Amino acid sequence: MGGYIARRLLSAVPVLLGITVIVFLIMALIPGDPATAILGSYATPENVARINRELGLDEPLWRQYLIWLGNMLQGDFGQSFALNRPVLDEVVERFGATLILAGTAFVLCALLGVIAGTISAANQYGFADKAITFAVLLGISIPSFFLGMMMILLFAVRLRWFPVSGMWPIYGARDAAALFSHLAMPALALAVVATGVIARLSRSALLEVLRQDFIRTARAKGVHERSVIWRHALRAAMVSILPVLGIQAGFVLSGAVYIEIVFQWPGIGRMLVDAILRRDILLVQGGVIVVAACYVFFNIVVDVAQSLLDPRIRT
Numbered sequence: 308m309g310g311y312i313a314r315r316l317l318s319a320v321p322v323l324l325g326i327t328v329i330v331f332l333i334m335a336l337i338p339g340d341p342a343t344a345i346l347g348s349y350a351t352p353e354n355v356a357r358i359n360r361e362l363g364l365d366e367p368l369w370r371q372y373l374i375w376l377g378n379m380l381q382g383d384f385g386q387s388f389a390l391n392r393p394v395l396d397e398v399v400e401r402f403g404a405t406l407i408l409a410g411t412a413f414v415l416c417a418l419l420g421v422i423a424g425t426i427s428a429a430n431q432y433g434f435a436d437k438a439i440t441f442a443v444l445l446g447i448s449i450p451s452f453f454l455g456m457m458m459i460l461l462f463a464v465r466l467r468w469f470p471v472s473g474m475w476p477i478y479g480a481r482d483a484a485a486l487f488s489h490l491a492m493p494a495l496a497l498a499v500v501a502t503g504v505i506a507r508l509s510r511s512a513l514l515e516v517l518r519q520d521f522i523r524t525a526r527a528k529g530v531h532e533r534s535v536i537w538r539h540a541l542r543a544a545m546v547s548i549l550p551v552l553g554i555q556a557g558f559v560l561s562g563a564v565y566i567e568i569v570f571q572w573p574g575i576g577r578m579l580v581d582a583i584l585r586r587d588i589l590l591v592q593g594g595v596i597v598v599a600a601c602y603v604f605f606n607i608v609v610d611v612a613q614s615l616l617d618p619r620i621r622t
Contacts (some may be wrong), residue, residue, distance in 0.1 A: 315497060315607045326599045331372050334588050379596070385589035391584070394583075394593040398575065402563030402597060404474055406487075408567070409560045411494040416501035416559065417552055418474040421541075423502070424509025424548075426511035429536045433516065439506065447503035452565040457497035459569070493570040497562055501555040505548070509573055512547035516540045546616050553609030 309421040356365075366374070378385065384394035427439040469492050475481045476489075516522065517540050525535050565575030571577070575594050582590040 312607075312611055316331055319603050322603055323600060327376055328372070328598060330595045330599075333376065334592055335368060335371070337586075353377065362415050375592070379593075381406075384593040384596075385583075387587055387590040389585045389587045390588070394589050397590065398593050398597050401573065401578045401594075401606045404572060405560070405563050405567070405576060407474075407570055408490065408493055408497065409563045410576060411490060412497035412501070412563075413556050413559045415494060415553060416498040416505055419498070420502045420505025420555075421509050421548060423512055425507040425536065425541055427506065427510045428513035428517065429532075443503040443506045447507075449499065449563055450565075451496050452569050454499055454617055455493065455566055455569040458492045458496055474573055475577040493566045493572055496569075497559055497566045500562070501559050504558075505551055505555055508551045509544065509548050512544040513540055515547075516544045519543075538589060542616070546613055549609050549616070553606045556605040556609075560598060560601060560605075596612050 375385070382395065383396070386392070387394050387397055390397055422445065425437050428435045430436045459471055462468045470476065470489050474486070474489050476485050479485065503577065513536075515534075521543075522535060522540055525539055526532070530539075563572075563574060564579065567574045567576040568580060574600065577593060579594045581587075582594065
């Protein structure tokens with residue numbers, strides 16, 4: 308197992324290096340001059356040239372990348388000119404809020420998706436199957452940001468059950484109850500699409516397992532149908548479901564950008580949008596690298612979990 312984990316970690320290194328190249332080139336090719344954005348009305352040719360020298364933007368592109376990559380490998384992600392603070396400090400602070408939102412949404416979509424897919428497969432072509440299929444297709448078809456706005460209109464503006472936006476109340480205690488009231492709508496809006504995808508693929512994986520010989524053997528021995536479905540079939544199907552969960556974890560993390568804008572959630576997605584508008588290149592690069600690294604990490608965790616359920620994967 309240790310060797311398998313080491314191989315997966317080593318295989319992630321070129322992926323992360325490729326991500327750094329892509330992120331750096333995209334930000335370098337975006338129209339506009341960062342020095343001009345920094346200086347604003349003071350952007351004289353002399354001041355622009357001075358800022359470019361200080362930021363190393365007068366160096367060749369390949370040298371800029373190597374300097375940036377070398378500093379990042381040492382833990383120095385640079386300084387955000389707009390916020391006047393280290394990029395890493397800002398990214399870590401914002402990532403905590405995103406992790407709360409995306410983590411809650413992922414737990415919701417994983418549990419609801421697997422349960423819905425299992426119930427649907429166990430009642431193939433029955434009323435429960437048709438009802439779940441209709442709900443899943445409806446959920447997949449609705450964009451998360453549109454669903455978020457409709458939830459705000461209904462549950463916050465009209466019914467006044469939940470606050471409109473933010474992570475904490477402006478006034479009052481910052482306890483678990485206050486966090487839950489602000490978290491409920493954005494987490495649910497973020498989880499709906501992923502729940503539908505997981506439910507559909509869980510149903511397909513479980514139906515395939517239910518046709519196998521060991522399931523027929525278990526039923527012939529008189530094993531209770533509930534035990535056949537939830538104990539034997541679902542465990543075997545998890546080998547196929549786990550990769551879907553890993554992909555959806557990345558989808559939920561990246562989809563948090565839209566939800567954070569709609570609900571004004573103070574996370575990394577909202578930070579990236581603001582940084583792009585301000586041409587804060589180092590902050591954008593640092594935020595994207597952290598999100599991409601988390602996505603790669605999620606997939607490694609899923610691969611390891613798969614290998615525990617099916618040891619053949621290691622070889």
